[in-house]
Amino acid sequence: MADNSNNTAGDNSGNGNADGGGRKGGGRRRASRKAGPPADHPNKARAADSGAAKLPPQVAAATGSSVTGDVIDRLPAPPKLPKGGLRVVALGGIGEIGRNMTVFEYDGKLLVVDCGVLFPEDQQPGVDLILPDFGYIEDRVEDIEAVVLTHGHEDHIGAVPFLLKLRGDIPIVGSRFTLALVAAKCREHRLRPKLVQVAEGDRLSHGGFDCEYFAVNHSIPDALAVAIRTPAGLVLHTGDIKLDQLPLDNRLTDLAGFSRLGDEGVDLFLVDSTNAEVPGFVTPEREIGGVLDTVIGKARQRVIVASFASHVHRIQQIVDVAHRHGRRVTFVGRSMVRNMQIAQDLGYLTVPDGVVVDMDTAATLPDHRLVLISTGSQGEPLSALSRMARGEHRQINIRADDLVVLASSLIPGNENSVFAVVNGLAKRGATVVTQASAKVHVSGHASAGELLYLYNAVRPSNAMPVHGEWRHLRANAALAEATGVPADRIVLAEDGVVVDLVDGRARITGRVPVGYVYVDGLSVGDVGESTLSDRLVLGEGGFISISVAVDASTGAAVSKPTVSGRGFSDDPGALNDAAELVNKALVELANEGVTDTHRIAQGVRRAVGRWVAEKYRRRPMIVPTVIAVGERR
Numbered sequence: 001m002a003d004n005s006n007n008t009a010g011d012n013s014g015n016g017n018a019d020g021g022g023r024k025g026g027g028r029r030r031a032s033r034k035a036g037p038p039a040d041h042p043n044k045a046r047a048a049d050s051g052a053a054k055l056p057p058q059v060a061a062a063t064g065s066s067v068t069g070d071v072i073d074r075l076p077a078p079p080k081l082p083k084g085g086l087r088v089v090a091l092g093g094i095g096e097i098g099r100n101m102t103v104f105e106y107d108g109k110l111l112v113v114d115c116g117v118l119f120p121e122d123q124q125p126g127v128d129l130i131l132p133d134f135g136y137i138e139d140r141v142e143d144i145e146a147v148v149l150t151h152g153h154e155d156h157i158g159a160v161p162f163l164l165k166l167r168g169d170i171p172i173v174g175s176r177f178t179l180a181l182v183a184a185k186c187r188e189h190r191l192r193p194k195l196v197q198v199a200e201g202d203r204l205s206h207g208g209f210d211c212e213y214f215a216v217n218h219s220i221p222d223a224l225a226v227a228i229r230t231p232a233g234l235v236l237h238t239g240d241i242k243l244d245q246l247p248l249d250n251r252l253t254d255l256a257g258f259s260r261l262g263d264e265g266v267d268l269f270l271v272d273s274t275n276a277e278v279p280g281f282v283t284p285e286r287e288i289g290g291v292l293d294t295v296i297g298k299a300r301q302r303v304i305v306a307s308f309a310s311h312v313h314r315i316q317q318i319v320d321v322a323h324r325h326g327r328r329v330t331f332v333g334r335s336m337v338r339n340m341q342i343a344q345d346l347g348y349l350t351v352p353d354g355v356v357v358d359m360d361t362a363a364t365l366p367d368h369r370l371v372l373i374s375t376g377s378q379g380e381p382l383s384a385l386s387r388m389a390r391g392e393h394r395q396i397n398i399r400a401d402d403l404v405v406l407a408s409s410l411i412p413g414n415e416n417s418v419f420a421v422v423n424g425l426a427k428r429g430a431t432v433v434t435q436a437s438a439k440v441h442v443s444g445h446a447s448a449g450e451l452l453y454l455y456n457a458v459r460p461s462n463a464m465p466v467h468g469e470w471r472h473l474r475a476n477a478a479l480a481e482a483t484g485v486p487a488d489r490i491v492l493a494e495d496g497v498v499v500d501l502v503d504g505r506a507r508i509t510g511r512v513p514v515g516y517v518y519v520d521g522l523s524v525g526d527v528g529e530s531t532l533s534d535r536l537v538l539g540e541g542g543f544i545s546i547s548v549a550v551d552a553s554t555g556a557a558v559s560k561p562t563v564s565g566r567g568f569s570d571d572p573g574a575l576n577d578a579a580e581l582v583n584k585a586l587v588e589l590a591n592e593g594v595t596d597t598h599r600i601a602q603g604v605r606r607a608v609g610r611w612v613a614e615k616y617r618r619r620p621m622i623v624p625t626v627i628a629v630g631e632r633r
Helices: 042-054 069-073 138-143 160-164 176-188 255-264 287-298 312-324 334-346 384-390 415-427 448-458 470-482 529-541 576-591 597-616
Strands: 086-092 101-106 109-113 129-131 144-148 171-174 194-197 203-206 209-215 224-230 233-237 268-272 303-306 328-332 370-374 403-406 431-433 463-466 497-502 505-511 517-520 543-551 562-566 621-629
Touching (some): 109 138, 160 176, 171 176, 176 334, 209 255, 268 470, 287 403, 312 334, 312 370, 370 384, 384 415, 403 415, 415 431, 448 470
Parallel strands (some): 328 370, 543 621
Antiparallel strands (some): 101 109, 543 562
């Protein structure tokens, strides 16, 4: 690593220094350059500094690690990318957890890294998935050289089929396991993607983007980081990463490779921020095995373990523990069954003969001889575990003395859903074990101590925290600054913010419009914020319908108004007074000479809305239907 005093190959930039990169510690050497622009290229620093003076004030204010969201919100549209520059735009994954997608542009061509989805929260009723906004690139899909996938989690691959519907022959680049998951997903969409398999150590050009791939630890097999070389500079994107020193598959994060890149000179470092607020180091995954052995070994009845359907290493440990205690294993949930079959077929999951049985066989086994491994660790409403908690699963009924283990973390935004599942299981008599009561989960993301190692190995000129909410991004920026990256070379951005790497300097130069694209059933993009707002109003306040016929010439009512409600009140007389109120409003409008049905409907809605607010303190959706009858004179 960079602290090896015998390593002189790292001094490629001509900027070797004996003072350890400004660190204290006597004669300790550092084998490569400090963070910041290489000393042998002063023209780069001058060019970057002169460029700052040309930036509009609102853009210049968006420089450095102290930038605020208000400044970001006021950014204008970006200028044309300077010749020889590299543009970076995140369409998802920065300022949020999930929906990861980053677009790199050089010389008119595009490279996409990851293309994932976000799962809806309570404030998005009826939505199945949330996609990145492809609007920035949908008119340029022919310019996309490739989509590089860092790993196979849904928040990194879930939107690939939707992008391929814009252009079906985009090369999809990823590791063996990642591409197997993508292929299965594309089959569901009746797509036949062009898959390009890579592995750590491979170096492959995608148009003008020279990409090199590095092994990283994460909570899924075959995760990769990608180094992207263009004439504009060298960019390293970690994807999701941690530094487990005792990985179950013996596949270490390639710190030596990162250090080699640091010796070459990394111009921009995009770093996973998810656990930047967490001090120290992540517990090795293999330590979970002993805890699971204790928890499952003590169980006297049926055990149900909920896990992410792609966490092969966790599921391997559950299978091993079940086998050790003479239990059979059944996979529950469509994605769990599919992914574990893929993992077995590719050799990532090793299952002794006879240990895994189907659901029909499981139903014949005594409870103390069975472990069910299920989806639903995040409380997804349609998942197997959620349906068990509600008593709606067709084959599995929760019984007293069942042991349910949630072998996962609580993703921000899913708290209410997860707690509802836990309470539902407890109500049915199950004992529920979570991360709060036993060490049944470790994170797949690097904590602060590991991120410091990464920064010291890579020694970037510019750093850009990614994959996290604002608090995670700021914590990551503080770590970068602590390791020597100058504050004005740390880019704090969010989705849609344009970052240009020009002459060795990364700067925010503007912003492009990006939003949420909602998938609701078979519809993509048909549901917007106004529709969701209506759904929330319906869900919280209910619905009041008002129907009345009026004379087309006078606007006077010719029938008695009909007022009815849904989801408003169980009291059948709750809206009795509303009919008289509508009559009164119609008389007033007719006296004013109002005959336009739209204006009459507005007046009726306002009158009923004020009455409901005063009497019930509620805000239901009020839908008046006014029908004009007769001929207008």
